[in-house]
Amino acid sequence: MKKILVVDDEESIRFLYKEELEEEGYIVECAMNGEEALQKLSAFKPDLVSLDIKMPVMDGIEALKRIREKERSLPIILCSAYGEYKQDLTTWASDAYVVKCADLTNFKCTIKKLLGSS
Amino acid sequence: MPNAHHSYDLLKSIVQLSTSSIPIQVKLNQILQAISGAFQSDRCLLLKPEQIEKSAFFSRLASEKKPLWVEEVTFFQKENVVLEEEDLFCPTFACIPLVVATSFQGILYIGFSKNHRFSPEEVDLLLLMGEVIGGAIRNEELHHKAEETISELTALYEMGKTITSTLNLEDRLKLIVTTGLKTLQAKGGVLRLEDKKSSELKIKYSIGEYHQNPLDEEIAQRVFRTQTPLSLNDSGEERLSLSVLCAPFFSKGRTFGTLAFYDKDSDSSKFDERDFQLLLTMANQISNAIENALTHYETTEMSQEHEKKVKELSTLGELNKALLTTVNFERILQLTLTAITIGDGLGFNRAMLFLVNEKDHILEGTIAVGPESAEEAGKIWASLSQRKGTLSDLITQLSPKGHSALNSIVKGIQIPLEQEQCILSRTFLEGRSFNIRFPQSKEGWIQTRCERGCHLGSEVGCYVGEHLSRDPRVYSFATVPLWGKGKVIGVILVDNLYNQNPIKEEDIHFLSLFANQAGLAIENAILYRNLEEVHQELKETQNQLVHREKMVALGELSNSIAHEIKNPLVSIGGFARRLFRTIPEDAPEKRYTQTIMIEVARLEKILTDIFNYTHDEAIAFKECDLRKIVEESLSMNQERADAEGVELVKEFSEEIPKINGDSHQLKQVFSHLIHNAYQAMRGQGTLSLRLHPISKNGASYVRVEVEDTGGGIDPENLHNIFNPFYTTKDYSLGLGLPIAHKIITSHRGQIEVDNKPGLGVNFMITLPGFERGRESRSKVVEADK
Numbered sequence: 084m085k086k087i088l089v090v091d092d093e094e095s096i097r098f099l100y101k102e103e104l105e106e107e108g109y110i111v112e113c114a115m116n117g118e119e120a121l122q123k124l125s126a127f128k129p130d131l132v133s134l135d136i137k138m139p140v141m142d143g144i145e146a147l148k149r150i151r152e153k154e155r156s157l158p159i160i161l162c163s164a165y166g167e168y169k170q171d172l173t174t175w176a177s178d179a180y181v182v183k184c185a186d187l188t189n190f191k192c193t194i195k196k197l198l199g200s201s
Numbered sequence: 202m203p204n205a206h207h208s209y210d211l212l213k214s215i216v217q218l219s220t221s222s223i224p225i226q227v228k229l230n231q232i233l234q235a236i237s238g239a240f241q242s243d244r245c246l247l248l249k250p251e252q253i254e255k256s257a258f259f260s261r262l263a264s265e266k267k268p269l270w271v272e273e274v275t276f277f278q279k280e281n282v283v284l285e286e287e288d289l290f291c292p293t294f295a296c297i298p299l300v301v302a303t304s305f306q307g308i309l310y311i312g313f314s315k316n317h318r319f320s321p322e323e324v325d326l327l328l329l330m331g332e333v334i335g336g337a338i339r340n341e342e343l344h345h346k347a348e349e350t351i352s353e354l355t356a357l358y359e360m361g362k363t364i365t366s367t368l369n370l371e372d373r374l375k376l377i378v379t380t381g382l383k384t385l386q387a388k389g390g391v392l393r394l395e396d397k398k399s400s401e402l403k404i405k406y407s408i409g410e411y412h413q414n415p416l417d418e419e420i421a422q423r424v425f426r427t428q429t430p431l432s433l434n435d436s437g438e439e440r441l442s443l444s445v446l447c448a449p450f451f452s453k454g455r456t457f458g459t460l461a462f463y464d465k466d467s468d469s470s471k472f473d474e475r476d477f478q479l480l481l482t483m484a485n486q487i488s489n490a491i492e493n494a495l496t497h498y499e500t501t502e503m504s505q506e507h508e509k510k511v512k513e514l515s516t517l518g519e520l521n522k523a524l525l526t527t528v529n530f531e532r533i534l535q536l537t538l539t540a541i542t543i544g545d546g547l548g549f550n551r552a553m554l555f556l557v558n559e560k561d562h563i564l565e566g567t568i569a570v571g572p573e574s575a576e577e578a579g580k581i582w583a584s585l586s587q588r589k590g591t592l593s594d595l596i597t598q599l600s601p602k603g604h605s606a607l608n609s610i611v612k613g614i615q616i617p618l619e620q621e622q623c624i625l626s627r628t629f630l631e632g633r634s635f636n637i638r639f640p641q642s643k644e645g646w647i648q649t650r651c652e653r654g655c656h657l658g659s660e661v662g663c664y665v666g667e668h669l670s671r672d673p674r675v676y677s678f679a680t681v682p683l684w685g686k687g688k689v690i691g692v693i694l695v696d697n698l699y700n701q702n703p704i705k706e707e708d709i710h711f712l713s714l715f716a717n718q719a720g721l722a723i724e725n726a727i728l729y730r731n732l733e734e735v736h737q738e739l740k741e742t743q744n745q746l747v748h749r750e751k752m753v754a755l756g757e758l759s760n761s762i763a764h765e766i767k768n769p770l771v772s773i774g775g776f777a778r779r780l781f782r783t784i785p786e787d788a789p790e791k792r793y794t795q796t797i798m799i800e801v802a803r804l805e806k807i808l809t810d811i812f813n814y815t816h817d818e819a820i821a822f823k824e825c826d827l828r829k830i831v832e833e834s835l836s837m838n839q840e841r842a843d844a845e846g847v848e849l850v851k852e853f854s855e856e857i858p859k860i861n862g863d864s865h866q867l868k869q870v871f872s873h874l875i876h877n878a879y880q881a882m883r884g885q886g887t888l889s890l891r892l893h894p895i896s897k898n899g900a901s902y903v904r905v906e907v908e909d910t911g912g913g914i915d916p917e918n919l920h921n922i923f924n925p926f927y928t929t930k931d932y933s934l935g936l937g938l939p940i941a942h943k944i945i946t947s948h949r950g951q952i953e954v955d956n957k958p959g960l961g962v963n964f965m966i967t968l969p970g971f972e973r974g975r976e977s978r979s980k981v982v983e984a985d986k
Contacts, residue, residue, distance in 0.1 A: 095772035102779065137764075164767035165812040183767060185774020185801050 088129035117141025219337035244312035293317040299335030356384035387462035394458040448484035519592035538570035549695040556691040566614035685724035774801035834871035881911025901970035908963035
């Protein structure tokens with residue numbers, strides 16, 4: 084079973100993602116910011132990380148950088164409310180960029196694609 | 202020796218002879234014959250004073266005025282007589298000097314070849330004879346002189362009468378020459394006067410061909426310069442004989458002309474001293490008359506000139522008064538041309554005005570005023586002649602019709618200033634007026650052509666003339682520059698097409714004067730108009746700025762709200778979907794959750810629109826197929842409920858060039874336009890989608906049209922449709938069209954609206970065709986990479 088680490092400061096989003104992804108058959112662990120995500124990374128050893136960008140303590144961009152230092156090939160999806168960071172060079176290190184939406188079809192497809200190829 | 206009876210007879214016949222009316226020479230001969238017969242003398246002579254002058258003897262006798270009786274020549278002292286006089290002396294003779302009063306008339310000589318003694322009766326008789334003969338000669342002289350004087354007086358009287366009969370200078374000069382010619386019985390005459398401006402002697406009137414003779418000019422110049430009259434009888438062998446009298450006209454110590462007469466119309470064809478004197482008297486007498494006529498002429502001319510100036514000034518004043526009634530640009534132009542064409546104003550038939558467009562370096566036809574035809578011209582002039590009031594009132598009351606053929610022709614004329622052959626360009630560039638008159642020709646007035654093939658060498662001639670002159674014979678027109686402050690701002694063209702009145706230099710002068718005033722008025726009106734425009738623009742810019750600031754603030758606010766709302770919305774929508782999946786199909790909660798899902802999706806779209814409008818999204822330029830994009834946009838909307846009942850018309854050209862663009866963004870545009878069209882038609886109407894290639898300036902473009910029959914846009918709202926947050930729908934945020942506009946503009950395209958209020962609206966999008974090398978080179982991280 085593939086493991087996914089969901090990082091988001093919004094409790095309701097973490098809850099929604101966890102429910103949806105577990106339903107898809109993934110093992111899901113949540114973190115509320117980048118720092119907590121880094122802490123949980125070595126113990127949980129996820130196969131994929133979903134990172135919200137705007138978060139307190141440590142934001143998604145910083146977390147992406149830190150995770151890439153440790154795990155070069157770990158697939159990472161950046162999630163944001165809108166497409167405002169799409170052209171931001173710092174997001175290039177991620178494997179995908181997903182705009183948050185109530186319809187999670189696109190999000191789930193992206194995960195499936197990334198995990199399928201890795 | 203006659204006896205008393207004989208003496209009486211002799212005396213009787215001599216008295217009869219002397220009082221008879223036979224010519225004097227015959228009379229004297231008969232008297233001498235009678236005396237000679239009565240006295241039986243051998244010689245009886247009458248020595249005239251001019252003959253006596255040559256003889257010393259008779260001269261002395263004449264000076265003594267005493268009779269001489271020589272009865273025996275031996276006693277006569279012959280030494281007193283010179284040789285040639287000798288044959289005159291008979292052995293006995295008597296010389297009786299003829300003296301009447303103090304005037305000496307000659308000597309009566311009677312001679313006898315034999316010795317003769319003069320009896321006292323004979324002496325008395327001869328002395329009496331002498332007195333009678335002297336009296337007869339004297340009478341004859343007096344008679345002759347009286348006749349001459351009368352004839353001179355008559356001539357002078359005639360001359361005086363003639364020259365005072367008219368004040369007209371030309372007539373007066375003509376009469377002087379003709380009367381002088383008659384009086385002096387001359388064959389020809391020339392009258393010259395000094396031209397005050399050039400100080401040259403100029404022929405004013407002449408009879409005969411004498412003025413063509415170079416000698417005539419020479420004589421006149423000499424008499425004029427030396428102020429001395431001249432009488433010349435030239436019987437030259439080389440030249441034809443010429444008799445001339447020339448006198449100067451004098452006044453106040455200076456000469457101002459000459460009068461010359463040529464060749465007497467008599468046998469001798471020569472003038473005598475008396476003629477000369479008569480001419481001098483005439484010249485003297487008429488000098489003042491001529492000068493008076495000259496002064497009168499000059500005064501009249503001056504007064505006419507002044508009168509004209511006063512009239513011009515008053516007309517100009519009236520015209521200016523009319524111009525001062527408004528600052529409205531169009532009205533000022535109308536008033537200017539009305540003033541030029543109104544009869545009491547400048548009175549031209551037609552007037553056209555061209556103003557310079559400094560940006561494009563062209564002269565643009567702005568306005569024209571004038572009748573369309575000769576009949577219309579006649580009607581206008583007739584109705585104007587019945588109107589009353591001041592000129593300025595009249596001009597301001599008239600308003601020329603704006604839609605005349607002439608006006609539309611002139612408004613369509615544009616002349617590049619570089620086109621130097623054109624009279625209008627030249628008028629503008631050289632800043633001077635032109636008066637052009639084209640002579641009659643077989644071709645009509647197609648006389649000259651400029652490079653562009655315009656008749657008359659001017660575009661106006663080409664357009665206006667061809668159009669309006671159906672029977673072109675002679676066409677005259679004039680152009681004057683329109684001066685603003687220190688520079689030419691346009692050109693006025695005038696003509697007299699209908700009454701064919703010639704355009705005089707003074708007309709142009711007056712027109713130029715008025716054009717200067719009008720130019721300033723027009724320039725002021727332009728400045729005023731510009732000021733108003735700038736003021737309006739400023740007001741609009743200010744409004745836009747305020748609006749934009751509001752928009753920015755609203756955008757920022759919306760953006761932060763959008764961010765805050767998005768996460769909860771994702772949760773609500775996400776969980777609603779989860780619920781939806783778990784609820785059985787027939788449970789009423791299924792619909793409840795579906796409603797939540799739909800509304801969340803709508804909210805998400807609104808938030809995305811706000812975000813997109815407030816953020817510039819980079820375009821991922823790729824070669825795309827507009828046909829595919831439009832089809833996909835259409836299919837995105839075809840599921841909607843209001844699509845049913847709407848007729849769909851697709852007109853797609855076979856060959857559609859590919860374009861450079863972001864298919865995702867373009868889909869957004871067309872989808873929105875189609876969505877709007879369906880909404881406007883509310884389930885019935887026709888949606889037309891057209892797609893065709895077009896070519897502009899050699900470049901290829903694709904034009905997409907989305908047309909509906911949904912009643913169109915209220916014209917009042919039309920200018921707002923691309924403004925964000927402007928909407929007439931209560932369920933929309935009003936960002937669709939602004940976003941579409943933004944996307945099309947960033948694609949270097951154009952979005953145009955053909956609005957038919959009450960019918961429908963057609964959105965026309967033009968996008969440039971594909972060019973290799975313009976594809977996007979930037980890497981964009983996409984979800985599907």
